[in-house]
Amino acid sequence: MKAFVGLVCGLIFGAGLAMSGMTNTAVVLGFLDIAGPWNPTLGFVMAGAVLVSLVGFQIVLRMQRPVLNRRFTLPKSTLIDGRLLLGAAIFGIGWGIYGYCPGPAMAALGYLDHKTGIFVVMMLIGMALANKLTSR
Amino acid sequence: MTAYTIPIIGGLVIGLAAVILLLLLGKMAGISGIIWDAISAEPDNLWRWTFLIGLIIAPVAYHFISHVPYPAISALSGWHAAAGGLLVGFGVKLGSGCTSGHGVCGIGRLSPRSLVATLIFLGTGIGTVYLIRHVLPGYLS
Numbered sequence: 001m002k003a004f005v006g007l008v009c010g011l012i013f014g015a016g017l018a019m020s021g022m023t024n025t026a027v028v029l030g031f032l033d034i035a036g037p038w039n040p041t042l043g044f045v046m047a048g049a050v051l052v053s054l055v056g057f058q059i060v061l062r063m064q065r066p067v068l069n070r071r072f073t074l075p076k077s078t079l080i081d082g083r084l085l086l087g088a089a090i091f092g093i094g095w096g097i098y099g100y101c102p103g104p105a106m107a108a109l110g111y112l113d114h115k116t117g118i119f120v121v122m123m124l125i126g127m128a129l130a131n132k133l134t135s136r
Numbered sequence: 137m138t139a140y141t142i143p144i145i146g147g148l149v150i151g152l153a154a155v156i157l158l159l160l161l162g163k164m165a166g167i168s169g170i171i172w173d174a175i176s177a178e179p180d181n182l183w184r185w186t187f188l189i190g191l192i193i194a195p196v197a198y199h200f201i202s203h204v205p206y207p208a209i210s211a212l213s214g215w216h217a218a219a220g221g222l223l224v225g226f227g228v229k230l231g232s233g234c235t236s237g238h239g240v241c242g243i244g245r246l247s248p249r250s251l252v253a254t255l256i257f258l259g260t261g262i263g264t265v266y267l268i269r270h271v272l273p274g275y276l277s
Contacts, residue, residue: 005160006183010190011197013153013165013236018195020146024207032258032265044140046239048147049154053244056155061245066162073163074245075232080252087231088238092257094223096264098216101235102228103167105221106188110196113209119221126225127172134230 002068014107020045023108025099032096083134094126154241157187166237167191168228227257 021027021041030039065071095101100108100119108116154165161183174184199206210217228234231253233242238257242250 052151
């Protein structure tokens with residue numbers, strides 16, 4: 001049942017990404033390029049997604065537990081430390097170089113462009129490197 | 137209908153997926169976290185793999201059903217993809233989240249940490265594109 005919920009949520013999430021144009025690197029880079037012919041699409045997408053999560057999460061998190069699990073698994077850290085700032089900064093640089101963040105990159109794999117494959121493989125290597133660095 | 141109607145609906149749909157995942161499984165729809173936990177053999181992991189399968193299938197199905205063509209292939213080189221991917225992977229693991237984890241879910245649950253992270257990666261993303269397109273000419277060609 002959990003696996004089915006995962007599949008359905010992945011399908012909905014991926015459909016949202018494709019509808020919103022986020023699987024198109026040109027749309028993403030057009031948003032980040034504030035000095036060029038600015039494309040505000042990503043801003044509208046983000047606003048729509050955050051609107052739903054803001055309202056939905058406040059309602060859901062008042063429940064004792066999720067419907068199909070024993071407890072909510074929420075990030076424990078509230079620390080705004082160097083690791084968070086540096087990680088977010090490096091992520092943003094990579095995002096600006098190619099125009100994909102992890103969700104859209106995964107979602108675009110089905111288009112079978114080999115450069116998306118390169119991006120995802122290198123992303124996994126980057127994750128493993130950071131994990132190695134921080135788990136010492 | 138404006139040019140932004142479909143993207144706004146797409147954004148609402150993304151938020152909806154995050155809310156359903158939290159409601160039913162109590163999990164955050166942070167894609168970098170789901171990817172990492174899927175490959176690092178967390179217990180009770182099958183839902184992460186099916187989520188990723190759905191994530192990959194859905195766009196293909198969407199374009200097929202809607203007759204909206206696939207997005208044009210990026211004009212950037214494989215080297216850009218490699219460098220971008222490496223930095224994205226390293227950064228999201230170090231900073232514990234990406235656009236979905238910090239941006240959609242973190243802000244959704246009113247986490248100051250996630251709001252700060254989101255502002256930072258938006259800032260460095262904008263700065264990077266500015267450098268590449270407007271300060272270092274010829275880089276894209």
